[in-house]
Amino acid sequence: MENPFQYGKVVAEPYFTDRETELASLIKDVEDRHNVVLHSPRRYGKTSLLCKLAACMQERDYNVIYLDFFRVTSRESFMELYSREIFNQSGKRWKSVLKQIGALVQGMRPVVSFDAQGKPKYSVTFEAGKVLSESLESVLDLTEKLDPPKRWLVIFDEFQEIAKLNGESFENALRAAIQHHKRSSYVFSGSRHHLLLDIFNRPGRAFYRFGKVMQLAKIDPAIMAKFVVDRFKQSGKDISPELAAQLIERVENIPNYVQYLAAELWQLAWQKNCDPDAALLERALESMLDNLADFFLQIWDGLSLQQKRIVLALSRENTNPFSQDYHKRYRLGPISSSQRAIQKLLADQLLAKRGSAYEFSDPLFLLFIRKRFLV
Ligand SMILES: Nc1ncnc2c1ncn2[C@@H]1O[C@H](COP(=O)(O)OP(=O)(O)OP(=O)(O)O)[C@@H](O)[C@H]1O
Ligand SMILES: [Mg+2]
Numbered sequence: 001m002e003n004p005f006q007y008g009k010v011v012a013e014p015y016f017t018d019r020e021t022e023l024a025s026l027i028k029d030v031e032d033r034h035n036v037v038l039h040s041p042r043r044y045g046k047t048s049l050l051c052k053l054a055a056c057m058q059e060r061d062y063n064v065i066y067l068d069f070f071r072v073t074s075r076e077s078f079m080e081l082y083s084r085e086i087f088n089q090s091g092k093r094w095k096s097v098l099k100q101i102g103a104l105v106q107g108m109r110p111v112v113s114f115d116a117q118g119k120p121k122y123s124v125t126f127e128a129g130k131v132l133s134e135s136l137e138s139v140l141d142l143t144e145k146l147d148p149p150k151r152w153l154v155i156f157d158e159f160q161e162i163a164k165l166n167g168e169s170f171e172n173a174l175r176a177a178i179q180h181h182k183r184s185s186y187v188f189s190g191s192r193h194h195l196l197l198d199i200f201n202r203p204g205r206a207f208y209r210f211g212k213v214m215q216l217a218k219i220d221p222a223i224m225a226k227f228v229v230d231r232f233k234q235s236g237k238d239i240s241p242e243l244a245a246q247l248i249e250r251v252e253n254i255p256n257y258v259q260y261l262a263a264e265l266w267q268l269a270w271q272k273n274c275d276p277d278a279a280l281l282e283r284a285l286e287s288m289l290d291n292l293a294d295f296f297l298q299i300w301d302g303l304s305l306q307q308k309r310i311v312l313a314l315s316r317e318n319t320n321p322f323s324q325d326y327h328k329r330y331r332l333g334p335i336s337s338s339q340r341a342i343q344k345l346l347a348d349q350l351l352a353k354r355g356s357a358y359e360f361s362d363p364l365f366l367l368f369i370r371k372r373f374l375v
Helices: 020-031 046-059 075-088 091-104 133-140 159-164 168-178 193-201 221-234 241-250 255-271 278-301 305-316 324-329 335-347 363-373
Strands: 036-039 063-068 108-114 120-126 152-157 184-190 212-215 351-354 357-360
Touching (some): 020 046, 020 184, 046 063, 046 152, 075 091, 075 108, 075 120, 091 108, 133 168, 159 193, 184 193, 221 255, 324 335, 335 357
Parallel strands (some): 036 212, 152 184
Antiparallel strands (some): 108 120
């Protein structure tokens, strides 16, 4: 029997639940040609939601481009990946689209080869010295110029990574081109929200106020619990609604971790040929923490000594860390060095500030620290 839960990757039905309101609102924005900036902490389900949006828009006869900015390493690689996405939408008309791309983009020649199954594979070559800044613009303008006219949805995932690509001049070129577009709607998504929101909220940056900002929240815990119960049932196991609610609470309802822990629990229940109970849930959590230990140790090793001291102190007590008392209690040395350490931990999103409390963004990292260093 296959495990009914999936984590760490993009999910679709039957591993996907809810997001109906968010999806309806995104569809409306795309149809109204409003640009949207979608953000959330890591692993809340942005990419899965965007893939669903892509499928919905394709049903409405849109062409869709999905580009993950982690894959973009230069202007040229952007031009290749972007025009390949366009090519991939062309279906039977691929020859004509290939010709149009060649004619419309100076300095870039699209080439098609065929794999063993006879499927066309797209790549590009660049003519030395002929790739101009206008070439990038004309790649972006393809959605507006290709014939016959179509509506396009363009999704830029992990968009904050654009800042690494020769800085803001790439941003300027992108904005200069797409601000005139009439047939194309854009969704910009990312998890490093400081970096992402900086692009859209800082006056003086090219994308200042360019899109409507939408924060993706966690899924309603009652809906998530029902999802867990149903998936267990569909695979021949029974979990009580109370235990499902407990499972969700243990990982603070972070969608990826809910499915991760549920997968571990289901696996144990399957091996022991029993239905899950509270004791098995604890074992599943242990096993999940063991699996994540290497990853967390790598994060831990990357911290400075002062950051480690602060992380340990905050794992015991997470409010008002800059008071004299707090510093004395946890032997933290000068307050100014703790301030620097915390600023860096916030910027790296290991911590998040809520009121006077500093919370661990990843509840399992907190559990790992407590288990490994505090007992
Ligand atoms: N709608 C959903 N229903 C149930 N589980 C979900 C849903 N969306 C996401 N998940 C869970 O979260 C995991 C991560 O989803 P996804 O990759 O879409 O998130 P993300 O926000 O894009 O993550 P990242 O910040 O790493 O890019 C999935 O593998 C799945 O376990
Ligand atoms: Mg993602």
